[in-house]
Amino acid sequence: MTATSGLAIDARGVEVTYGDGTEAVRGVDLQIPEGEFFGFLGANGAGKTTTIKTLVTLLTPTAGSVTVNGYDTQTEGRSVRQSVGYMAQETAIDTDLTARENIKFACEAYGVTGSEREERIDSLLDLVDLADVADKTADGFSGGMKTRLDAATALVHEPPLVFLDEPTTGLDPKARNRLWEYFQRINDRGTTVFLTTQYLEEADYLCDRLSLILDGQIVETGSPDELKSRVGGERLDIDLADETDTDRALDIAREFFTADATVERTDDGVAVTARTARERGPDLLVALRDGDVAVTGFNVRAPSLDDVFLAVTDDEDGLTEAAQ
Numbered sequence: 001m002t003a004t005s006g007l008a009i010d011a012r013g014v015e016v017t018y019g020d021g022t023e024a025v026r027g028v029d030l031q032i033p034e035g036e037f038f039g040f041l042g043a044n045g046a047g048k049t050t051t052i053k054t055l056v057t058l059l060t061p062t063a064g065s066v067t068v069n070g071y072d073t074q075t076e077g078r079s080v081r082q083s084v085g086y087m088a089q090e091t092a093i094d095t096d097l098t099a100r101e102n103i104k105f106a107c108e109a110y111g112v113t114g115s116e117r118e119e120r121i122d123s124l125l126d127l128v129d130l131a132d133v134a135d136k137t138a139d140g141f142s143g144g145m146k147t148r149l150d151a152a153t154a155l156v157h158e159p160p161l162v163f164l165d166e167p168t169t170g171l172d173p174k175a176r177n178r179l180w181e182y183f184q185r186i187n188d189r190g191t192t193v194f195l196t197t198q199y200l201e202e203a204d205y206l207c208d209r210l211s212l213i214l215d216g217q218i219v220e221t222g223s224p225d226e227l228k229s230r231v232g233g234e235r236l237d238i239d240l241a242d243e244t245d246t247d248r249a250l251d252i253a254r255e256f257f258t259a260d261a262t263v264e265r266t267d268d269g270v271a272v273t274a275r276t277a278r279e280r281g282p283d284l285l286v287a288l289r290d291g292d293v294a295v296t297g298f299n300v301r302a303p304s305l306d307d308v309f310l311a312v313t314d315d316e317d318g319l320t321e322a323a324q
């Protein structure tokens, strides 16, 4: 690796416009330190795959510059490709071959030869928990097993940086959790991971830092906790027995929580978002009872990345409206 900056990825002002005029990526900046587990979070069509394809040199940016592992993607494409692993959305495995044969095939494609090859294949099979089925053909594998095999084939050349494009889409929770363990394992051994996902919970669980991408632009970057703090604290949902009590409950809650809280009407009652929601929630319930408001249920939860996305996209809507 020639990187001296300590950055696995340094992308500046990247724009990608497809031939039909679609502006898929509109000015993306990414500085990702070596060793980081980075998440790129966005809905369908937000521009995640286009960004990855640009970083791994499958697409040439319309504008901007990208350095990956210290190599310029436009002038040193070959070195970039040799220094990264890429697990695309479309599977790269051949289901007529065994797990071992698939990995061997990937070794050949990446020029991994010689004495260390068999050892590396065995260690990858172990890493993705497929050693027991190494000599079975992949057509009988579950979705999760195929995905793990796919991920292993992206790692045969021991790249310092691996791109995973929505690797858990369509997997059941058990298979997904197993894959998460494996991704953590490869990051623990020093590999930088760039993961795209539509799952907020996944980014929250795995990533050191993440960016939210919306319509080809990064709208927010930070650690999961930092992003969650954007929402303004924990959320307390209170269900009311009688809908006609809602206005009174809102008044009591607003009086009880001061400036920093958001108090709103919900389908079942009221919700308070505040840093002190958990701590002061029980006292609010007492205040509601004293005000003759009957409560049928309540729940306090830490903000999810869903909440963050909503907060950010609400802001975006506000900006768009203001600009019009």
Ligand SMILES: Nc1ncnc2c1ncn2[C@@H]1O[C@H](COP(=O)(O)OP(=O)(O)OP(=O)(O)O)[C@@H](O)[C@H]1O
Pocket: 018, 019, 020, 022, 023, 024, 042, 043, 044, 045, 046, 047, 048, 049, 050, 051, 198
């Ligand atoms: N080859 C293409 N030609 C024209 N437009 C494209 C092409 N590929 C993608 N797009 C468009 O570019 C935008 C970004 O797509 P992209 O696949 O990068 O998003 P994504 O966030 O990866 O979505 P997904 O979760 O569906 O994979 C979308 O509007 C998509 O329709």
